[in-house]
Amino acid sequence: MTFKHDTRPRLPLSDQQLLRYHRQISLKGVDIDGQAQLAAAHVLVVGLGGLGCAAAQYLALAGVGRLSLVDGDRVELTNLQRQVLHEAARLGQPKVHSAAAAISRLNPDCQVSAMAAMATADNLTDWLAEVDLVLDCTDNRASRNLINAACHGARVPLISGAAIRLEGQVSVFTWGAGEPCYACLSRLFGDQELSCVEAGVLAPVVGLVGSLQAMEALKLLLRLGQPLSGRLLLIDGLTGQFETLALPRHPGCPCCGQAPAAA
Template identity: 55%
Template sequence: MESARDALTRINPHIAITPVNALLDDAELAALIAEHDLVLDCTDNVAVRNQLNAGCFAAKVPLVSGAAIRMEGQITVFTYQDGEPCYRCLSRLFGENALTCVEAGVMAPLIGVIGSLQAMEAIKLLAGYGKPASGKIVMYDAMTCQFREMKLMRNPGCEVCGQ
């Protein structure tokens, strides 16, 4: 992580990056989230994604989630507006035992595609420019070079965002 921080600060010396190489508990994560305007989820672990979602929902800090496995990637933006779904509404559809990149493999350039889409969504949210990809999941199939999108519905019984 330090090497990534060093490389990024060489590119842009006006940014401050504090690497955190630890599994944080909910209180530690909530404190970090509260200090920021937006969270980018670049993990490949459903439990950590759910933890990020719960913290972002509680603080109403937008979460830009990206994922990739094999030759498919997806991106979703959670802004936590009334009636919008959260990540838990999505993750409950595939459970806690989803495969990781290490277990299933991922085509390296796909990570760049999904990361670029996340960066674009983050810029749109932070600049108030355009319409973020919230309330839907955007999927990219690298085998066919096609995008699909699917509307996400809020689960009224969701333990994070439900009523």
């Protein structure tokens, strides 16, 4: 897999940065070179709710050099139970501005771009030309299918997460030969769609799923371990069980199948 960060200039890390990221640099497979790769990386986070807040804070702390944040919503009181980058003083502000302010305090090294807009096919096309990978942290199937189609078209890796009640799921789409896309998975859900507005969600569940999305992103950027591509991780908080299922490509998938539907 090639990333745009491979061809961006890599600046030497300062003494402060070597110390700040020491616990990560000392990991086998990261080292100073890996940390410099993260500093050159640019990640798009779509959705700054529970998943996006958790994922973005770890990407920023881990030293990802550039984050672009996209969300059209504003901070509401009901968000504060689980969306860790927002706070009462920023109620009513666009979520991306609230999250950008919090991230800049967590790690001033991280360059944050905030776009207070809903993702559309057009604006995604522009953003995907710039970024190394995308985290889908949205909460509805229409947005997820839109992001999936855009990432599939641009061949930009996509890390998808979802959380509801005490349940979560994570998968990674890297567009290798024979690999599935998000639409291969979402077709299994039928027409039923619950949101955490109706069904509720326990605060740490979004933190868990968002953290796993951040981990998969760092693994891809560093080419570390085995990504969750072609697999679906299911989390059941009620029983404390994690399960990984094979996720096959569906030949009739409207996005990645042999006869894609007209756009």
